[in-house]
Amino acid sequence: EVQLVESGGGLAQPGRSLRLSCKASGFIFDDYAMHWVRQLPGKGLEWVSGISWDSGRIGYAESVKGRFIVSRDNAKNSLFLQMNRLRPEDMAFYYCIKGGGAQQPGYFDVWGRGTLVAVSS
């Protein structure tokens, strides 16, 4: 069974940093692209970032470009999101997602349960 378990969420002050992690199991991690999508509580979905299986192709939403850095460690079946210079509008549930489809851009195949990031002074 595919499992994605996020961690690292919590409360941070504006301007500070947080690092999210996602531990994957149940599939061959380095065969798939991975993504982060966020959702404000009670609101819609926003794609944050995606990374190809070999980290050769990386993309970010305009809202986080230059502040967030996505990375992966295929040896440890793990995905990361380094969130710098946090803003109040970054507050959301962050979902780790296994990409689907052999051809990119693919789709969002399996979602983790999410981790909550709160940004407040």
Next chain:
Amino acid sequence: QSVLPQPPSVSGTPGQRVTISCSGSSSNIGNNVVHWYQQLPATAPKLLIFRTSQRPSGVPDRFSGSKSGTSASLAISGLQSEDEADYYCAAWDDTLNGWVFGGGTKLTVL
């Protein structure tokens, strides 16, 4: 304002058929496939339809997707109470070079 407008809400009675629309442009739906996600209350979203009309294993054939030009639709037939959820469309946007989502549609089963 979502890049892919969806109706905020739709409703139907058990057994009915409902459709949810998703409007886009030539840079997203018009030139790429559409995917749909279902989010049951207090849970993470789940893939419902991929590549416009394909269902992952385990998704009932009551759910179907289609696309015409720059718009897409999700149809749910034989409505059941457990279908009450939020539904989101998504597509790759060639101009933004990233993924865009619909604003979501809340389905209520009366």
